[in-house]
Amino acid sequence: MASQNRLTAPFLRRQTPAPAPQPAAPLLLVEGLSVAYGKQEVVQDVGFELGHGKSLAIIGESGSGKSTIARALLRLLPGGARTGGHVRFDGQELLALPERRFRPLRGRAIGFVPQDPGNALNPVRTIGAQAMEAAALTDEPSAVIRRALVLETFAQIGLDNAHRVYDSYPHQLSGGMLQRVLIGLAVLPRPALLVADEPTSALDVTIQKRILDLLSRLQHELDISLLLITHDLAIAAERADSLVVLKDGTVQEAGGTSAVFSSPASNYARKMHADVPALNPDRYARLRDPGFGLLDATNQAPKIEVSAVTKRFTIDGKHLTAVDDVSFSVPAGTTHALVGESGSGKTTTIRLLLGLEEPDAGEISVAGERLTGLSHASLRTVWRHLQFVYQNPFTSLDPTWSVEHLVREPLDRFKVGTPRERAEEVREALANVGLGEHLLTRKPGALSGGQRQRVAIARSLILKPDVIVLDEPTSALDVGVQADIVEVLLSLQAKLGLTYVFVSHDLALVRQLAHTVSVMQRGSIVEHGTIKDIFDNPRHPYTASLLQSIPSGFAGPARGQQPRSLQAFREEQIA
Incomplete structure (x- = not known):
């Protein structure tokens, strides 16, 4: 009997399935x-x-x-x-x-x-x-x-x-x-x-x-x-x-x-996918394409002309060249983007364009009018046709004012029209950015981020300017709200023939929105051209590095080597 058991035991063990490995419990x-x-x-x-x-x-x-x-x-x-x-x-x-x-x-x-x-x-x-x-x-x-x-x-x-x-x-x-x-x-x-x-x-x-x-x-x-x-x-x-x-x-x-x-x-989830600029570069092609036709028009002067502009600052006795021999032009009805990392000179360039800083060299003109050297009174006249949208509407809009007051204030300052005409202009400006009259009495704190940015855009439109400078206008917004704002901007451009200078570090968004682009690094323009030229065939290594940083899909990083243990590190330090 014992002999039989010895013979059959291995057979029985082979027929009994081994316990399945238990999946590891999640952390x-x-x-x-x-x-x-x-x-x-x-x-x-x-x-x-x-x-x-x-x-x-x-x-x-x-x-x-x-x-x-x-x-x-x-x-x-x-x-x-x-x-x-x-x-x-x-x-x-x-x-x-x-x-x-x-x-x-x-x-x-x-x-x-x-x-x-x-x-x-x-x-x-x-x-x-x-x-x-x-x-x-x-x-x-x-x-x-x-x-x-x-x-x-x-x-x-x-x-x-x-x-x-x-x-x-x-x-x-x-x-x-x-x-x-x-x-x-x-x-x-x-x-x-x-x-x-x-x-x-x-x-x-x-x-x-x-x-x-x-x-x-x-x-x-x-x-x-x-x-x-x-x-x-x-x-x-x-x-x-x-x-x-x-x-x-x-x-x-x-x-x-x-x-x-x-x-x-x-x-x-499908809407989120559609709203990501990097995944949908041609989403606004229908609204943007007319502007490309304007680039080829050779019989009109550019709306904006920046020629060999340089600006230096002195900080703690040291001289810093913030903008170095920068030149670009923007045809009417198109969008020109300034891109680059923080410290590249984008913000100083637009301050020069707005007349908030005086260049040390070079000239800037808008609609044929030279801005360099103008008095404050003369610049005030120019600002009716050259408006600015800030990066953060929560800090740029007075929190104690109503939406109606915020949008109407430029009309009050320039004494445009009668009170009834101003009220009608405010309603029209809000309608242009997709906001209803029910928001007129609200204050910024009672609005969403997207609504605040639309109010800021309506405020910039109220004087019917030709040129709007936009400084990172969507950087603080979710991609869904950002998509809505971009559609508003491009629709207004197509409807009103506006010229935009768009400042951003988001190249995926720039590709959706702009017609031409200047890439800035350390105060200088290292590359300039149409969106297609820059994105399809970057020539400067810095431009290539910016484009390579755009997230676009899956990329599983390779597993590296395990680091030294804490005990090994202690032993090394004691030794």
């Missing part, structure tokens, strides 16, 4: 999450999961609940907020966890990169002093080793002079450097999960790419799970393994990046 599991403020529920029944070392993007417009979800995960919601559902991190329920038990997780196990480094960093303390607080989360007792850890992390995230950054105050660093600092502080304790809330929304396109590349590299090198909050579908598609599309606090669509990006099932 983060969100089920039925809801968030309410009083009676208003701003997030309803949200669910998703994020695996170890994976990336997930939550995308949606302002007010969709993206940041609320991030803060719910981090237990950073304001007082009075109520949450429901389940949030499990590494198998542990977070929402029901007492604060004293959750606090050790925040920073150590769950890192956070906020949107605005200007608000996240203390302006009166050095970067090093604030970094040492993050280093304390490593539980390393030696202050010398904690400082060395900070410096190594700064070097790892691409800050060239780590010692200088360590000793600097926030105002002494650029926006891109500050964002890298925030990322460095978040990854220093080696968290398992990194939550990045719109980490590049205020940055130039090239710096945006560097920051996103850095996040992707750190995610793979450190085996961190990345939760990316963004309103840009193209960025999400490039950087995430899976996507959650959010609208009004509810999930519209969720799944793998390829499926959601290539074949969105929901109407909202």
Whole structure:
């Protein structure tokens, strides 16, 4: 009998199937999450999961609940907020966890990169002093080793002079450097999960790419799970393994990046796809094409002529050439774009064009009238035909004035028409930008970002100008609202024959909107031509680098080598 058992046992073992490997539990599991403020529920029944070392993007417009979800995960919601559902991190329920038990997780196990480094960093303390607080989360007792850890992390995230950054105050660093600092502080304790809330929304396109590349590299090198909050579908598609599309606090669509990006099932996701400039360069071709015909007209003088303009400033005894021998012309009824990174000279150029600065050399003319050397009274006359739309309408519009007062004020200043005629002009200007009369009595604080920008455009149109200068007019807006504003601008151009000078760092948007473009770097124009010439055949390396930074689809970064362990680093420092 024993012999029989010995013979049959192997056979029986072969016939018994081996236990199937159990799938690894997700690092983060969100089920039925809801968030309410009083009676208003701003997030309803949200669910998703994020695996170890994976990336997930939550995308949606302002007010969709993206940041609320991030803060719910981090237990950073304001007082009075109520949450429901389940949030499990590494198998542990977070929402029901007492604060004293959750606090050790925040920073150590769950890192956070906020949107605005200007608000996240203390302006009166050095970067090093604030970094040492993050280093304390490593539980390393030696202050010398904690400082060395900070410096190594700064070097790892691409800050060239780590010692200088360590000793600097926030105002002494650029926006891109500050964002890298925030990322460095978040990854220093080696968290398992990194939550990045719109980490590049205020940055130039090239710096945006560097920051996103850095996040992707750190995610793979450190085996961190990345939760990316963004309103840009193209960025999400490039950087995430899976996507959650959010609208009004509810999930519209969720799944793998390829499926959601290539074949969105929901109407909202399809609209988001259509609104991304990088994915739809010819969306406004019908409205823009008449302007290309005007470029070929050789029998008319340009509406704007900037000839060999130079502007220098003296700062702390040092001479800075902000604009160096800049020249371009703009035919009537077309849009000319000035593009380049921060500090390239775009803003100084438009200040010269508006007569807010006097050039040291060169000439500027609008509609054949030379602006250089004009008195303030003469410039005031020119400003009736040359208007300006600021980057941020919330700060450029008086918060105590009604919409009617804001739009009518230029008419009042120039004493145009009777009071009844002015009221009618205001209604017409609002109608031209797609706003109804019911908004006349509202103040800026009661308007959405898109409505405020439309009010700013209506205000610039009220004097019926020939030329409008637009300084990053959509940079603070969601892509959906941005698309609406671009359509308004191009429709007005086609209807009224307006000439635009459009300042932007967003080359994808420039391709949709402009007819000609000048690429600026360090105060000089390095390349100039039609949109087709510049985008299809860039000749300057700087232009090529700008174009390569435009997010356009999937790009999975290669997994890098694992970094040294904290223990190995300590041993090296002690030795």
